Amino acid sequence: MNKNILITGATGALGSLTAKVFAMQGHNLILFDFDSNKLDSLTRDLNLPSNRLLTQTLNLLDANALQTSVETALSKFGSIHALFHLIGGWVGGKTFVDTSPDDLEFMLNQHVRTTFNLFKSLSKPLSGNNWGRVIIVSASTVTNPPGKSGVYTATKSAQENMVLSLANELKEFKVTANIIQVKSIDVENKGTGSTPAEIVSAMQYLFSDEAAKISGARIPLY
Numbered sequence: 001m002n003k004n005i006l007i008t009g010a011t012g013a014l015g016s017l018t019a020k021v022f023a024m025q026g027h028n029l030i031l032f033d034f035d036s037n038k039l040d041s042l043t044r045d046l047n048l049p050s051n052r053l054l055t056q057t058l059n060l061l062d063a064n065a066l067q068t069s070v071e072t073a074l075s076k077f078g079s080i081h082a083l084f085h086l087i088g089g090w091v092g093g094k095t096f097v098d099t100s101p102d103d104l105e106f107m108l109n110q111h112v113r114t115t116f117n118l119f120k121s122l123s124k125p126l127s128g129n130n131w132g133r134v135i136i137v138s139a140s141t142v143t144n145p146p147g148k149s150g151v152y153t154a155t156k157s158a159q160e161n162m163v164l165s166l167a168n169e170l171k172e173f174k175v176t177a178n179i180i181q182v183k184s185i186d187v188e189n190k191g192t193g194s195t196p197a198e199i200v201s202a203m204q205y206l207f208s209d210e211a212a213k214i215s216g217a218r219i220p221l222y
Contacts, residue, residue: 018084054073061114138180202219
């Protein structure tokens with residue numbers, strides 16, 4: 001059965017490949033991003049019929065706008081089966097002395113507040129299908145932070161803990177929530193991390209029915 005998948009950060013290197021791969025498998029896509037021009041470009045690349053695609057330009061920090069967009073998606077597709085939360089953002093290479101309050105606020109916004117808003121808006125829709133998937137991508141350094149990465153690893157750790165908590169909240173509804181940890185996203189295939197294709201392959205497995213018993217897991221893809 002084809003599913004309705006919501007992808008955030010849809011126009012990034014990972015998000016756009018994710019959209020293309022899952023579209024090729026016949027699933028319907030709900031794509032959220034803040035860049036309307038890039039969304040338009042991705043829409044042209046996907047070349048999907050209008051009944052299989054919904055794009056929304058919004059800031060995930062705006063809880064009301066997010067709720068409206070989720071309701072728009074539910075109105076169009078009737079349900080949302082999966083959330084792939086793929087928004088990136090990194091502030092690092094700075095000691096605590098050199099890290100500004102704005103750096104901390106940016107990381108909290110990118111990783112913690114967007115995740116909170118999404119989980120708040122999507123928990124009920126996801127739990128209503130008796131099947132669901134939530135996947136985020138995180139960093140291998142979260143569980144053993146190096147120096148000069150304080151605000152990044154702290155906020156990614158908070159995000160991971162929200163995913164683990166969601167996994168327990170929604171397990172009775174057969175919704176899984178998992179974390180794919182990478183050293184880095186190796187967009188140019190330089191051998192420095194995990195390529196988008198490798199990450200999407202892991203996502204495909206976690207999305208599959210064969211992975212129904214995997215939830216609340218940190219998957220080491222590094």
